[in-house]
Amino acid sequence: MAVVDRPFDAHLPGTTPRGQTGAVRALTKALLTWPYLIPILIFFIGWQIYPIFLALKVSFTDEQFLSGQAAHWIGFQNYTTVLRDHLFWLGLGRAAIFTALFVPGMIMIPMVLAVMIDKVGSNRIATLYRLVLLIPAMIPAPLIFLLWRWMYDLRIGPINYLLVDVLHLYTIQTQPQWLGDPHLAFFSLAIMEWWWGLGYHTMFFLAGLATVPRDLFDAARLDGANEWRLFWGITVPRLLPVILVLAVLRFGSAMAVIDEYLIMGAFDRTRPTYTWTVYMWDQAFGGGMQPRGYAAAIGWLGAIAMLIVVIGMFYLFRSRD
Amino acid sequence: MTQEMSVPRAGSSAMIGVEAWHPRRRIAWWTVVRHATLVFFMLIVLLPLFWVLLLSAKSLPDAYQRYVWPHLFVHPLWVNYEYAWQKIPTLRQNYLNSVLVTLGTIVCASVASVLGGYALVHLRTPAKNVVVALLVASLFFPTRVTALIGIYDVQSQLGLINKTWGLIFPYTALSVAISTFIMRGIFETVPREIVESAKVDGASSWRTLLQIVLPLVRNGIVVVVIVNFVAAWGEYLLALTLMNDLSRKTLPVVIATASGGMGAWVWPRLASVYIMAIIPGLVAFGISQRWFMRGLQEGALKG
Numbered sequence: 223m224a225v226v227d228r229p230f231d232a233h234l235p236g237t238t239p240r241g242q243t244g245a246v247r248a249l250t251k252a253l254l255t256w257p258y259l260i261p262i263l264i265f266f267i268g269w270q271i272y273p274i275f276l277a278l279k280v281s282f283t284d285e286q287f288l289s290g291q292a293a294h295w296i297g298f299q300n301y302t303t304v305l306r307d308h309l310f311w312l313g314l315g316r317a318a319i320f321t322a323l324f325v326p327g328m329i330m331i332p333m334v335l336a337v338m339i340d341k342v343g344s345n346r347i348a349t350l351y352r353l354v355l356l357i358p359a360m361i362p363a364p365l366i367f368l369l370w371r372w373m374y375d376l377r378i379g380p381i382n383y384l385l386v387d388v389l390h391l392y393t394i395q396t397q398p399q400w401l402g403d404p405h406l407a408f409f410s411l412a413i414m415e416w417w418w419g420l421g422y423h424t425m426f427f428l429a430g431l432a433t434v435p436r437d438l439f440d441a442a443r444l445d446g447a448n449e450w451r452l453f454w455g456i457t458v459p460r461l462l463p464v465i466l467v468l469a470v471l472r473f474g475s476a477m478a479v480i481d482e483y484l485i486m487g488a489f490d491r492t493r494p495t496y497t498w499t500v501y502m503w504d505q506a507f508g509g510g511m512q513p514r515g516y517a518a519a520i521g522w523l524g525a526i527a528m529l530i531v532v533i534g535m536f537y538l539f540r541s542r543d
Numbered sequence: 544m545t546q547e548m549s550v551p552r553a554g555s556s557a558m559i560g561v562e563a564w565h566p567r568r569r570i571a572w573w574t575v576v577r578h579a580t581l582v583f584f585m586l587i588v589l590l591p592l593f594w595v596l597l598l599s600a601k602s603l604p605d606a607y608q609r610y611v612w613p614h615l616f617v618h619p620l621w622v623n624y625e626y627a628w629q630k631i632p633t634l635r636q637n638y639l640n641s642v643l644v645t646l647g648t649i650v651c652a653s654v655a656s657v658l659g660g661y662a663l664v665h666l667r668t669p670a671k672n673v674v675v676a677l678l679v680a681s682l683f684f685p686t687r688v689t690a691l692i693g694i695y696d697v698q699s700q701l702g703l704i705n706k707t708w709g710l711i712f713p714y715t716a717l718s719v720a721i722s723t724f725i726m727r728g729i730f731e732t733v734p735r736e737i738v739e740s741a742k743v744d745g746a747s748s749w750r751t752l753l754q755i756v757l758p759l760v761r762n763g764i765v766v767v768v769i770v771n772f773v774a775a776w777g778e779y780l781l782a783l784t785l786m787n788d789l790s791r792k793t794l795p796v797v798i799a800t801a802s803g804g805m806g807a808w809v810w811p812r813l814a815s816v817y818i819m820a821i822i823p824g825l826v827a828f829g830i831s832q833r834w835f836m837r838g839l840q841e842g843a844l845k846g
Contacts, residue, residue, distance in 0.1 A: 248667075249669075251667075252666075252667050252668060252669050253669065255662055255666040255667070255668040255748065256662075256668060256669075258658040258659060258661060258662035258666065258668070258748075259658070259659050259662050259663075259668060259671070259674060261651075261654060261655035261658055261659065262655045262656065262658070262659035262674070262678075262719055262723055263674070264655075265651070265655060265712065265715045265716040265719045266677070266678070266681070266716060266719050266720070268697065268712065268716065269690075269694060269697065269712050269713045269715075269716030269717075270681060270686055270690060270716045270717075270719075271677070271681075272693065272697065273690040273691075273692075273693025273694040273696070273697050274684075274686060274689055274690045274693055275693070276692070276693030276696050276697065277689055277690060277691075277692045277693040280692055280693070280696070335580075335581070335584060338577045338580060338581055339581065341577060342577070342578075342581075349836070351581050351585065352836065353832055354585045354588055354589065355584065355585070355588060356828070357588055357589070357592070357825065357828075358588060359773065360769075360773055360821075360824040360825055360827075360828045361777070361821050361824060361825075362773070362776050362777025362778075362779075362794075362795045362820065362821070362824065363777040363778075363779055363795070364777060364779045364795040364796070364798065364799035365777065365795060365798060365799075365817060365820055365821060367799065368798060368799060368817065369591055369592075369595060369817075370591075372591075372594070372595065372598075373591055373594075377607070377609065378606070378607060378608070378609060378810065380590075380591075380594055380611055382609075383609045383610065383611060386609075387609055387610070417587065417588070417591075420584065420588065421588075425839055429839065429840070432840070449573060470683065471682065471683075474682070474683050474684075474685065477685065478685035478687060478688045480687075480688055480780060481779045481780050484779075484780070484783070485779070485799050499685075499688050502688065502691075503688075503691070503784075506691070506692050506695075507695075507784055514692050517692060518692045518693075521685075521688055521689040521691070521692065522689060524685065524688070524689070525684060525685050525688070525689045528684075528685055529683070529684065532683050
């Protein structure tokens, strides 16, 4: 590479027309920069793109991992079965309910916090706030779930201790069953997710706020606008790009949540946490013969359903800009 | 910011006199509300963790009661930590597994994303837009779930099922897109003139990267390291799916599946393992936070 990257003039053989040699050299030079991309591509293709298409291939077969029999090509049969599978649609719907509950809070709370931190005068205190809020982002995901399983615990959990023994809002018999009650489970999980992403998402909004010119606020303030109107009139419109990107990204992660449900919900099909992702995992790696062909079809159809919504969101947001 | 807010008002208040009390007081009121809210959220973040720390030092009878402050602490306070570390079978091995996989992932992801980010920003690599497009697309596709069955097959073809170090490859792949975007954002803050002038001076692209550009992007590398640390240290789904033996599993999987309360995993011991599992992340973050924050401000989030 050392030779190739040198500027043109030095040792050009004068036989061929200059322009052509230049083009050829430039091309070779450019191609020789590809080694820089090879590590990314090895990981990205080997363990992301290739496995996705491998799963696509499996989804057209009747592979049952534990049956010990060779898989046969069965065309779209898995897909037609999944599309008629009540549990798949139910699982997709459950994931959608969680997403609808989770995404608005995940955007509103960090945005308000970011606006507040942005206005803190002392740099040191502002940094302290940021650091503390970022602590949950440094905790391994399964430990977040374990922590909140403790928080919500009916016997030793501090939340119900506060509600029952300190505030006397409930009794032991009527205390909220945060994770057990099907109506509460998603809400409890959403609180956990908000807690987890608090600092991380606040950082996104702070980065967005840093691009808002200060004089805008000063000018508006001189005109007599109060903080509330500044927030809705200047801050929110300026942050709209960040909000939209986060909305799309978090839609994607919320619809595909699986670890939380595996750890906190187990494989009970009647529970709201049995979404399409858990269904897929249960089929592919859980009990029975592990029908991976069927599971792969669930995975692909779920992904396609999500992609349709994501493309729809992009279309909506783009036309509005 | 408070200064900026109050300066023009202070000026005007001097002129208008008595009436100026009103806006001034309103600002103070906002400031109080602001700090109160932020402190409230800080407590929400800290108190649950403090509760776990407390649990790890509670005596057994207290650990199973509702009240928060125990009547009796264990003596010495770290006795549960000692027990968990020495007596729970495979725990030390699991810890080691996590360290190994995490370090491997950090090295692979940092090297790959630095090289890739450099090429994507400062080199005229053909078809680099295709690479960027693919990486962006992967952010919006539920790869983690859909690719799982395929990843199992890939690992099984390579003979890496139930091999802890084999997790490094899918782990790096999981965060390679985000790491590359972070590095791309950072490399974009390096002026093109610097790279161009190095080229004119006859430095190869490799030497330019190592000697000139790399020192300029070190804050960004810290961000990549931390992001990958958190991702790998806490990964659950792949470790659960691809490892069979308890001794091959990583720490988070063991903790999450040790549905506590019984035997070796009574609550206080589980809590002490919990604290041991989150300490490395918090320490790493504490040490590197200065560069980490700078890296974020320099544009890691804009990529």
